[in-house]
Structure formats: C-alpha cells, structure tokens
Amino acid sequence: MKIIKYTKIYLLISLLVLIPGVISLATYGLNLDIDFTGGSVFEYEFSGEIEDRGAVTNTLVDVFTQKEIEVKNITFDGNTKALVKTRPVEVASNEDIKTAVAEKLSGASQVSFETVGPSIGMETTKKSFFALAVASLGILLYIAYAFRNIPKPYSSFKFGATAILAMLHDAFVVLGTFSILGYFFNIEIDALFITAILTVIGFSVHDTIVVFDRIRENLKKLPGSWGFPEIVDYSLVETLNRSLATSLTVVV
Numbered sequence: 001m002k003i004i005k006y007t008k009i010y011l012l013i014s015l016l017v018l019i020p021g022v023i024s025l026a027t028y029g030l031n032l033d034i035d036f037t038g039g040s041v042f043e044y045e046f047s048g049e050i051e052d053r054g055a056v057t058n059t060l061v062d063v064f065t066q067k068e069i070e071v072k073n074i075t076f077d078g079n080t081k082a083l084v085k086t087r088p089v090e091v092a093s094n095e096d097i098k099t100a101v102a103e104k105l106s107g108a109s110q111v112s113f114e115t116v117g118p119s120i121g122m123e124t125t126k127k128s129f130f131a132l133a134v135a136s137l138g139i140l141l142y143i144a145y146a147f148r149n150i151p152k153p154y155s156s157f158k159f160g161a162t163a164i165l166a167m168l169h170d171a172f173v174v175l176g177t178f179s180i181l182g183y184f185f186n187i188e189i190d191a192l193f194i195t196a197i198l199t200v201i202g203f204s205v206h207d208t209i210v211v212f213d214r215i216r217e218n219l220k221k222l223p224g225s226w227g228f229p230e231i232v233d234y235s236l237v238e239t240l241n242r243s244l245a246t247s248l249t250v251v252v
Contacts, residue, residue: 001237004229018169021176024183030175031182033085033190036125038118039072040089042097047107049079056105060084063100067093073188082108088115128194132171132201136164139205143212151219154228163208170204171197203250211239 034041050056057074064071064086073085089097091113098110140160147156174197181187214235222231 001233003233003236014169017173018176021173021179024179025176028179028183030179031186031188033188034072034116035191036118038088038116040086040113040115042084042086042110043112044082044084044101044105044108045111046080046082046105050076050082056082059104060101063097063104067097067100069093069097073186124191124194128198131198135201136167139163139167143209147212147216150216154219159212163205163212166208167201167204170200174200203246207243207246210242211235214239
C-alpha cells in the first residue's frame with residue numbers, strides 16, 4: 001500500500017480542515033461556558049411537561065432582557081426543567097427575576113440559583129496550559145531518549161518534534177471545530193471540554209509513538225535496499241488495524 005506517495009494530498013486535506021478552524025479561533029474564539037467566564041445559573045421546574053420549548057425560551061429571554069441581564073444559553077433537562085445561564089447576577093436581583101418568571105410562565109418555579117466566579121475558569125485554564133507544556137516537553141525528551149539508538153542519519157529529536165506537531169494538529173482540529181460550532185450553533189464548552197482535549201492529546205501521542213516505534217524496528221531489520229518512504233509505508237500498514245480498532249473502540 002503506497003501511503004507516503006500521497007503525502008501532499010493528505011497535507012492538503014489536513015490544511016482544509018485545520019485552516020478554517022484556526023481562522024475561527026483567531027476571529028471568534030471559543031464560546032465559553034460560565035465555568036470559564038463566570039456567571040449565574042437559574043434552574044426552573046414546571047408543574048407539567050413543556051410542550052413548546054421555543055415559546056418558553058423566548059419568554060425567558062424577554063424576562064431577563066427586561067431586567068437588563070444578558071442570557072448566554074438556555075437548555076432543557078427532560079420535559080419539566082429549564083436551565084438559564086447568564087452573566088453574573090446579584091442575589092438581591094434574583095427575587096425580582098423569580099417573581100417575573102412566575103408571572104410570565106404559569107407553573108414554573110425556581111428550584112436553584114447559583115453564581116460562579118470567573119476565577120474558577122482562569123485557574124483551570126492556566127493548569128491546562130501548564131499541563132500541555134509539561135506534556136510536550138516530556139514527550140520530546142522521552143522520544144529523544146527512547147529513539148537514541150535509531151540508525152543514522154535519522155534524528156531522535158526530529159521524531160519527538162514530529163510527535164508534538166501531530167499532537168498540536170489534533171488538538172487544534174478539535175478546538176477549531178468547536179469554535180465554528182460555537183459561533184454558528186451556540187455550542188458552549190465547559191470544564192469537561194478540557195478533559196476531552198487531554199483525552200484527544202493522549203490518544204494522539206500514544207498512537208504516534210506506536211507507529212514511530214514500528215518504524216524504528218523496521219529501520220533496523222528491513223533490508224538496506226528499502227528506502228525510508230517504503231519503510232514508513234510498511235510500518236503504517238502494520239499498525240493500521242490497531243489504530244483503527246483503538247479509535248473505533250473509543251468512539252463506541
């Protein structure tokens with residue numbers, strides 16, 4: 001199977017996926033949940049099933065807008081609960097909101113109100129970037145050491161740098177995708193998104209190291225008449241089933 005032969009096509013596809021996401025990140029950023037920005041969460045429970053979610057959403061937006069409160073997102077939990085996320089609201093203002101909602105939506109009662117400070121988001125973000133930086137350095141040093149005996153003229157540091165580039169590529173594809181989804185479909189990212197990104201990074205690095213390890217072994221055992229592209233092709237074919245099985249298992 002000639003895989004390396006079509007490298008330019010793969011790079012073109014990668015750029016077509018990556019560039020729109022990077023542009024979206026630079027232009028629109030990410031649609032952050034209150035875990036990052038800070039804000040208030042209002043939970044309402046209805047005495048009966050919500051028949052028209054659109055009407056309920058519009059009514060809630062009108063109520064909060066009249067109180068000069070920006071609504072960030074409205075979601076529904078089942079058929080009887082609505083969750084409203086807004087910019088930070090003082091406890092004293094909540095009483096007016098509670099009364100106004102009860103007047104506009106019969107059968108709706110507020111079951112909880114909570115304000116989250118933005119410091120939680122800043123702390124989480126800083127720790128995540130620090131973890132990513134440490135992980136990148138660790139990956140580079142680990143691969144450089146583990147591949148130190150790779151035949152010349154190949155460099156173990158180049159293998160490490162390539163693994164980091166692959167990791168960053170996968171992470172930015174996910175970030176860019178959610179930036180686009182956040183702008184066009186109002187999809188927010190919360191603290192769990194960091195867990196998802198770290199999971200993507202983990203699987204990306206793990207799979208890359210497995211492929212690189214097979215390339216290293218084949219560089220030593222395959223005949224000298226084999227060129228580097230042929231060795232890479234052979235190694236990719238050998239690890240393809242494992243890579244697909246791992247990815248599909250995670251998705252399922």
